[in-house]
Amino acid sequence: xxxxxxxxxxxxxxxxxxxxxxxxxxxxxxxxxxxxxxxxxxxxxxxxxxxxxxxxxxxxxxxxxxxxxxxxxxxxxxxxxxxxxxxxxxxxxxxxxxxxxxxxxxxxxxxxxxxxxxxxxxxxxxxxxxxxxxxxxxxxxxxxxxxxxxxxxxxxxxxxxxxxxxxxxxxxxxxxxxxxxxxxxxxxxxxxxxxxxxxxxxxxxxxxxxxxxxxxxxxxxxxxxxxxxxxxxxxxxxxxxxxxxxxxxxxxxxxxxxxx
Amino acid sequence: xxxxxxxxxxxxxxxxxxxxxxxxxxxxxxxxxxxxxxxxxxxxxxxxxxxxxxxxxxxxxxxxxxxxxxxxxxxxxxxxxxxxxxxxxxxxxxxxxxxxxxxxxxxxxxxxxxxxxxxxxxxxxxxxxxxxxxxxxxxxxxxxxxxxxxxxxxxxxxxxxxxxxxxxxxxxxxxxxxxxxxxxxxxxxxxxxxxxxxxxxxxxxxxxxxxxxxxxxxxxxxxxxxxxxxxxxxxxxxxxxxxxxxxxxxxxxxxxxxxxxxxxxxxxxxxxxxxxxxxxxxxxxxxxxx
Numbered sequence: 314x315x316x317x318x319x320x321x322x323x324x325x326x327x328x329x330x331x332x333x334x335x336x337x338x339x340x341x342x343x344x345x346x347x348x349x350x351x352x353x354x355x356x357x358x359x360x361x362x363x364x365x366x367x368x369x370x371x372x373x374x375x376x377x378x379x380x381x382x383x384x385x386x387x388x389x390x391x392x393x394x395x396x397x398x399x400x401x402x403x404x405x406x407x408x409x410x411x412x413x414x415x416x417x418x419x420x421x422x423x424x425x426x427x428x429x430x431x432x433x434x435x436x437x438x439x440x441x442x443x444x445x446x447x448x449x450x451x452x453x454x455x456x457x458x459x460x461x462x463x464x465x466x467x468x469x470x471x472x473x474x475x476x477x478x479x480x481x482x483x484x485x486x487x488x489x490x491x492x493x494x495x496x497x498x499x500x501x502x503x504x505x506x507x508x509x510x511x512x513x514x515x516x517x518x519x520x521x522x523x524x525x526x527x528x529x530x531x532x533x534x535x536x537x538x539x540x541x542x543x544x545x546x547x548x549x550x551x552x553x554x555x556x557x558x559x560x561x562x563x564x565x566x567x568x569x570x571x572x573x
Numbered sequence: 574x575x576x577x578x579x580x581x582x583x584x585x586x587x588x589x590x591x592x593x594x595x596x597x598x599x600x601x602x603x604x605x606x607x608x609x610x611x612x613x614x615x616x617x618x619x620x621x622x623x624x625x626x627x628x629x630x631x632x633x634x635x636x637x638x639x640x641x642x643x644x645x646x647x648x649x650x651x652x653x654x655x656x657x658x659x660x661x662x663x664x665x666x667x668x669x670x671x672x673x674x675x676x677x678x679x680x681x682x683x684x685x686x687x688x689x690x691x692x693x694x695x696x697x698x699x700x701x702x703x704x705x706x707x708x709x710x711x712x713x714x715x716x717x718x719x720x721x722x723x724x725x726x727x728x729x730x731x732x733x734x735x736x737x738x739x740x741x742x743x744x745x746x747x748x749x750x751x752x753x754x755x756x757x758x759x760x761x762x763x764x765x766x767x768x769x770x771x772x773x774x775x776x777x778x779x780x781x782x783x784x785x786x787x788x789x790x791x792x793x794x795x796x797x798x799x800x801x802x803x804x805x806x807x808x809x810x811x812x813x814x815x816x817x818x819x820x821x822x823x824x825x826x827x828x829x830x831x832x833x834x835x836x837x838x839x840x841x842x843x844x845x846x847x848x849x850x851x852x853x854x855x856x857x858x859x860x861x862x863x
Contacts, residue, residue, distance in 0.1 A: 371748045391750020399744040409617060410741050411796045422738030423749050427730050454796050470745070 322385030324349045324478055324510035325370060327536070330379030332365055339365045340531060343379065345538030347512070347527070349477075352504050353538070354521050355514045357531030363514045364400060366529070366536060367480045370512070371397060384477055391423070396471030400482040400514070403463035406455055412466045413451045416441055419470040441473040442466075444506075445499060461492030468499065472509075479503070481513040485520055493520040500524060578824055585822040593708055594821065600710035601813035601831075603718040604767075604774045604783065607725050609806025611767045612788030613798060614760060618740045621785045622671065623660060626678040627768050628780035630656030633684035635702040635772070640692045645702070646717050649772055653765035656681060661761050705776030707817065707827040714773065721766045728763055736760060737798060774813070775828045782835040783809055790842040808838050 324347045331341035339362040347353055355363045368374040369381060372388035381387065384394050396419075399405070406415065417438050421430055430438075442451045445465040455463055464484055471479055484500075485493045501524040503509055512529075515521055525541045551558045588594060615624050631649040638648025656677060663673035689699045701709060729736075738746040739753045740760075747753045771783050788805030795801055816831030 373748060389750075390748060393749075395748075397745055397748045405744065406742050409792050409796045414796070414798065415741065418734075418738045418742060419745075422734055422742075422746060423751055424734050425731055427733065470742075 322349070323347060323382065324351060324384060325512070326380070326382040328380040330369070330381055331377045332362065332369055332374065333377045334365065334374070338377070338534070340534050340536055343536040345529065345536065347510065347529075347538060349510050350504065350508050351526045352500060352511045352524050353513070354518065354525045354528040355512060355531070356516075356518060356528055361531035361534075362536075363531060364482055366531075367397070367482055367512070367514065370478075370480060371395065393474050394477045396474065396476035396479045396509075398464075398467045398471050398479075398481045398484060400486070402467040403455060403458075403460070406467075410455055411452060412447060412455060412458070412469075413438060413442065415455060415466060416451075416470045416473050419473040437473055437475075441469040444472060444503070445469045459492075460487050461489075461495065464488065464492070464496055465499070468496075468503075472503070472507075475507075477509060479509055479511045479513075481511065483514050483516065485513075485515060485517070490520070497521060497524055580823060582822055582824050585818075588821045589818065593710075594817070596710045596712060596715060597707045597817055597827070598814070600715050600718055601707055601774055601817060602810065603715070603722050604770045605787075605809030605813045606806055607718075607722045607767045608771055608784045609787060609802055609809050610725055610729055611764055612784055612805045612809075613792070613802045614736060614740055615764065615785055616788050616792055617737070618760070620764070621781070621789070623657075623674050624764060624768065624784050625781050626660070626674045627653050627656055627765060628772055628777040628784075629678050629685075630681040631768060631772050632702060632777050633681050633688050635777075636685050636688035636692060636699060639698050640688050646714065646769060646773070649769040650765065652681070653768050654762055657761035657765045658758065661758055701776070702772065703776050703778050704826070705772065705774050705779060705828045707774050707813075707831075710773065718770050721770055725763055725766060728759070732756060732759060775831055779828055779832045782832040783812070786835045786839050787812065790839040793842050793846045808835070812838065 326346050327343040330343040332339045332343075343366075355366060357363055365374065369376055370383050370388055372383075372390045372392065383392070386392070417430055417434065419441075420434050420437060421428075439448070439451075442448050445468050447462065447465045447469055450458060450462060455466065458466065468479075468481070468484070471481070479500075481500075484496055488496065497520050500511055500513070504511055504524075513521075518525075518528075522541065527538060527540050529536050529538050531537075582588065615621060631653045634648035634650070634652025635645045636648075637643075637652075638645050659677055660670065660674050663669070663677070692698070735746070735751045736756050736759075738749070739751050739756045743753050767784060768780060771780050775783050787808035788801060790808055791801045791804035794804060812831050812834040816834050817827055819825065819834075820827040820830045
């Protein structure tokens with residue numbers, strides 16, 4: 314019998330991790346544990362190494378020192394348990410691709426040789442598109458969609474292989490407030506319905522505070538993890554961004570941050 | 574040939590039976606098929622300019638081969654592959670690639686000028702490299718073309734899906750463990766093979782019309798990968814076949830007629846799809862982006 318604590322390994326574990334790129338240390342002394350099923354925001358000023366953190370977790374960039382575990386294993390490229398949506402996704406994706414074909418690549422794009430997409434895979438593509446509410450424009454080209462629709466398709470592609478961990482780099486950038494809200498609600502739904510752990514890089518905490526369970530903040534060259542209550546703190550955010558930030562709690566209990 | 578020679582040839586049906594026309598049909602067909610297969614990837618990888626440049630980089634290869642008495646196909650293939658790899662190494666980022674491509678292109682064309690000025694053979698051979706001469710395709714060239722097309726088809730059969738992933742969505746493909754850089758090199762070599770063939774049909778200056786234009790037109794109609802490649806191949810075949818028949822019928826240079834048909838098809842597709850997009854927008858099917 315295995316002890317119960319082994320049944321669900323930590324989603325992410327860092328122990329004394331330092332990361333360098335081109336000989337320059339991006340951040341160091343990263344030590345934290347993210348429990349499975351969490352929705353965690355990765356916040357910090359420009360250039361603090363938020364995307365770099367995702368690259369370490371994806372196995373694209375090996376850490377200089379320390380121990381990293383993702384879903385109980387050392388990160389390595391091609392881990393089917395991780396879904397990934399890069400920054401500015403739609404801008405770099407070939408414009409002529411149909412949404413359905415793009416999502417299907419998340420399943421079959423790594424297969425060598427000629428093989429038609431089987432029935433089961435086609436059903437999974439449909440399911441992923443439906444889960445993000447993109448069924449109605451599944452046969453359109455990415456280039457013909459709005460920013461919010463493109464982001465949904467990108468998330469569908471990351472979801473199609475039933476990942477346990479989703480890594481999203483600035484999924485709310487370039488979205489208007491309504492679309493930001495809808496994507497955030499979608500993420501909450503995915504976390505509840507599928508139990509998937511979500512890490513998302515974000516600039517603005519406001520659209521996210523209602524769903525986040527915790528946050529990784531990159532402060533003075535070190536990543537820290539905290540439960541959400543301890544992160545949304547005026548002094549901490551002011552220090553983090555180097556500009557005065559207030560935390561406001563509305564009568565309904567919603568949290569807001571505001572600069573100045 | 575003078576202007577007076579252009580006109581309806583009453584014996585065109587007999588001419589079409591000639592051996593050299595048969596060779597032209599077979600060679601042209603192989604090139605159109607190969608161009609259709611590779612063209613989809615050229616367009617989705619946004620490598621149209623690189624394809625155009627590679628054809629020019631082949632120019633000194635062909636003239637150099639003529640100079641030392643080596644087969645033109647060999648000279649073209651060596652220079653196209655080397656040029657493609659050089660562009661890949663020097664232009665890692667897209668912005669740098671444009672500059673690397675243009676600079677290598679200019680240098681290669683300069684070499685071509687040197688080689689062609691040194692060669693004692695008639696200027697006609699140089700003209701054939703620049704503008705192509707489908708009517709001069711030999712039996713041996715057809716065998717080489719057949720070999721290249723088979724290699725291309727087999728290679729694409731193996732790498733098509735990961736190459737599509739790496740072309741459309743390189744960052745996620747990289748994270749999913751696909752060897753994106755290696756596939757890029759493999760693709761460049763395959764593209765060089767196709768260009769080596771196509772240059773001998775339409776020449777370095779007109780290559781775009783066979784390798785890029787048909788698939789670009791196809792992609793305006795459908796975004797399904799296999800349908801695009803099939804339609805692009807069909808457009809290429811129509812250009813080559815109809816071009817050859819009309820060239821014989823009216824005593825025109827085949828390259829001119831082939832390129833013209835390719836251009837007209839592209840223009841027609843562009844016009845028709847613009848219309849349908851506008852109609853769809855009018856009925857509110859396509860929301861504004863933002």
